[in-house]
Amino acid sequence: MPASTPEFPPVAILYQAVPAPEIDGIRKPMKPGGYSDSGADIGHALRTAGVPLITPRLEPDPTQAMDWVFPDTAEGIAEALRRGARVLWANTVLFAGHPLDAVAGRGVRVVGQHPARVDRYDDKWLTQRELREAGCPVPASTLIGLTEESGALAVGALSEQRLQERGLGFPLVIKPVRGRGSEGVGVVRSLAELERSAAGLLAARDPALGISRYGQRLILERFLPGTEVTLTVMPPGSYLIEGTERTFASHWALPAVRRFNHHDGIAPYSGMVAVVENSVLLSEREQGEPAMQRLSAWCALAASKVQALAPIRIDCRSAEDGEFLLFDLNMKPNMTGPGRPGREAQDSLCSLAARGVGWSYQEFLLNMLRQAWSP
Numbered sequence: 001m002p003a004s005t006p007e008f009p010p011v012a013i014l015y016q017a018v019p020a021p022e023i024d025g026i027r028k029p030m031k032p033g034g035y036s037d038s039g040a041d042i043g044h045a046l047r048t049a050g051v052p053l054i055t056p057r058l059e060p061d062p063t064q065a066m067d068w069v070f071p072d073t074a075e076g077i078a079e080a081l082r083r084g085a086r087v088l089w090a091n092t093v094l095f096a097g098h099p100l101d102a103v104a105g106r107g108v109r110v111v112g113q114h115p116a117r118v119d120r121y122d123d124k125w126l127t128q129r130e131l132r133e134a135g136c137p138v139p140a141s142t143l144i145g146l147t148e149e150s151g152a153l154a155v156g157a158l159s160e161q162r163l164q165e166r167g168l169g170f171p172l173v174i175k176p177v178r179g180r181g182s183e184g185v186g187v188v189r190s191l192a193e194l195e196r197s198a199a200g201l202l203a204a205r206d207p208a209l210g211i212s213r214y215g216q217r218l219i220l221e222r223f224l225p226g227t228e229v230t231l232t233v234m235p236p237g238s239y240l241i242e243g244t245e246r247t248f249a250s251h252w253a254l255p256a257v258r259r260f261n262h263h264d265g266i267a268p269y270s271g272m273v274a275v276v277e278n279s280v281l282l283s284e285r286e287q288g289e290p291a292m293q294r295l296s297a298w299c300a301l302a303a304s305k306v307q308a309l310a311p312i313r314i315d316c317r318s319a320e321d322g323e324f325l326l327f328d329l330n331m332k333p334n335m336t337g338p339g340r341p342g343r344e345a346q347d348s349l350c351s352l353a354a355r356g357v358g359w360s361y362q363e364f365l366l367n368m369l370r371q372a373w374s375p
Contacts, residue, residue, distance in 0.1 A: 008052065024217075141219055172187070
């Protein structure tokens with residue numbers, strides 16, 4: 001068993017082997033490999049930094065992701081603890097009743113979100129409603145479905161007038177209530193296109209699970225035509241920034257990253273297009289613009305609203321007047337990074353943002369580890 005260092009006890013990385021539960025007819029799609037690739041990136045970077053790391057194999061192969069990570073099953077977690085882990089890095093999709101619930105706080109600390117909060121705020125409709133109630137600027141939206149129930153408008157009964165009554169006009173964004181990345185997200189420019197897109201999403205089935213892929217309700221949202229940026233927001237705590245320890249009493253945002261090279265108005269999922277090909281850190285001048293400063297404050301407020309215990313990522317776009325609105329909040333952003341052989345060009349939006357405060361990928365992870373929590 002690796003010995004503890006003065007700062008860090010032994011850490012084990014978890015990947016997703018447990019499917020998220022079905023909620024309101026929706027099960028969040030699993031990523032192939034269950035985030036084991038980014039889990040291995042994290043583990044490799046931590047071990048290189050001298051953090052004691054517990055792994056399934058005593059001498060993990062840097063090219064084999066599964067050598068570095070434990071499944072997030074009860075058995076996988078128990079094995080990691082049996083081998084000496086005292087911190088569990090939850091690089092997985094959490095939910096109320098997740099096996100992590102049974103051990104968190106029992107001498108075990110966690111890097112990641114509170115499982116029940118992930119469950120709650122993976123619901124994009126509920127999240128947008130709560131952010132709106134908190135005063136955050138979010139785009140106008142409505143629910144749609146096959147039938148008119150539970151506050152949703154029936155797709156077959158939609159008209160431009162009914163949409164206008166809800167502050168909506170074409171083009172519009174259509175997206176799942178619970179989703180992963182930009183999967184299922186598209187722009188529709190007419191009623192006919194909306195009906196076709198909605199019909200396809202509502203009829204989609206998960207071939208492995210045999211259930212509806214996106215559920216029976218979808219979100220229809222105002223399309224924002226301006227600049228897209230994404231902000232990574234950190235939880236309160238003590239951080240090491242350029243050799244100086246700084247304490248933040250509340251949530252705070254890393255510098256924003258601008259997205260470009262959209263596909264039909266939507267930023268492609270980073271698993272399909274490398275982040276370095278469509279994203280860039282804003283310059284200091286751009287970061288200092290009043291609209292960006294306001295946005296940073298709104299994103300910090302949003303993170304406090306969802307009680308984030310680890311980094312979250314919030315996607316934003318500007319409207320015609322140049323003001324930014326928050327259109328998506330991700331409780332489990334991708335944490336891919338360089339270091340392992342063949343992955344030198346790998347990056348994530350969060351690690352790109354971290355460079356704005358002088359952090360390398362490794363330093364970003366070490367600062368995340370400093371925020372490990374227990375109930």
